[in-house]
Amino acid sequence: MRSGIIEENDPHSPGDPLLKMNPLLAIFATQFLLLPADLHVEEVLLEKNRLMLVLSSTQLTAACPYCSSLSAHVHSHYTRTLVDLPWKARAVVLRVQVRRFFCPPAACAHRTFAEQFPALAPVFARRTSRQLQRLCQIALALGGRPAARLLSQQAMPTSFSTVLRLLRHSSVPSFPSPRVLGIDDFGAEKRRPLRHYTGGFGAPPSY
Ligand SMILES: [Zn+2]
Numbered sequence: 001m002r003s004g005i006i007e008e009n010d011p012h013s014p015g016d017p018l019l020k021m022n023p024l025l026a027i028f029a030t031q032f033l034l035l036p037a038d039l040h041v042e043e044v045l046l047e048k049n050r051l052m053l054v055l056s057s058t059q060l061t062a063a064c065p066y067c068s069s070l071s072a073h074v075h076s077h078y079t080r081t082l083v084d085l086p087w088k089a090r091a092v093v094l095r096v097q098v099r100r101f102f103c104p105p106a107a108c109a110h111r112t113f114a115e116q117f118p119a120l121a122p123v124f125a126r127r128t129s130r131q132l133q134r135l136c137q138i139a140l141a142l143g144g145r146p147a148a149r150l151l152s153q154q155a156m157p158t159s160f161s162t163v164l165r166l167l168r169h170s171s172v173p174s175f176p177s178p179r180v181l182g183i184d185d186f187g188a189e190k191r192r193p194l195r196h197y198t199g200g201f202g203a204p205p206s207y
Pocket residue numbers: 064065066067068069103104105108109110
C-alpha cells in the first residue's frame with residue numbers, strides 16, 4: 001500500500017489515480033498546517049522547493065452565496081489553486097477540489113454556485129488569507145521593492161507591482177489621536193530641523 005506522501009522522484013502524473021492518505025496522517029497534516037477543520041487532506045506532494053496538498057471539503061452541503069439556500073446536489077467539480085504560507089524553506093501550494101452545486105429555489109437568479117471557503121481564502125483570491133495578511137504586514141513595514149526582495153527570500157515570491165497593489169488595497173493601521181502635544185510639535189524652533197525629542201526636560205541634544 002502506497003503512502004499518501006509522494007516523494008520528489010515519484011513518477012506521479014495527473015493521470016495517476018488519486019493517492020488517498022492514511023486517515024491519521026491526514027489529520028496530522030491538517031493540524032500541523034493549521035488548516036480549517038472542514039477541509040480534508042487527500043494527497044501530499046513533496047518536491048524539492050514546494051509542498052503541495054490536495055484538499056477537499058468534508059461538508060455534505062453548501063450554502064448559495066446569493067440566496068443562502070442549502071444544496072447537496074453537485075453540478076460539477078474544478079480545482080482551485082491557492083498559495084499558502086511557506087513551510088520551512090518550501091513554498092506551500094493548496095489545490096482545493098471545489099464543488100459547484102445546483103441552487104434549488106427557482107426564484108434564485110443563479111442556477112449554480114461554487115462552494116466557498118471563507119476560513120481559508122477570500123472569494124476569487126489566489127492566496128490564502130493568512131498569506132495575504134503576512135504579505136501586507138511585510139509590505140507596510142518595508143515598502144515596495146524591499147518587501148518584494150524579502151518575500152522572495154522567504155519562499156513567497158511576489159512581484160513589486162503586486163506589493164504595490166496590496167499596499168493600495170490594505171488598510172493603514174489606525175493610531176489614536178494624541179491628547180497632549182509637546183512644544184516640538186508646534187515647530188517652536190523653526191530655524192532648526194524639527195526632531196522628536198524624548199529626553200525629558202532641559203535643552204534638546206544637538207544633532
Ligand atoms: Zn441561490
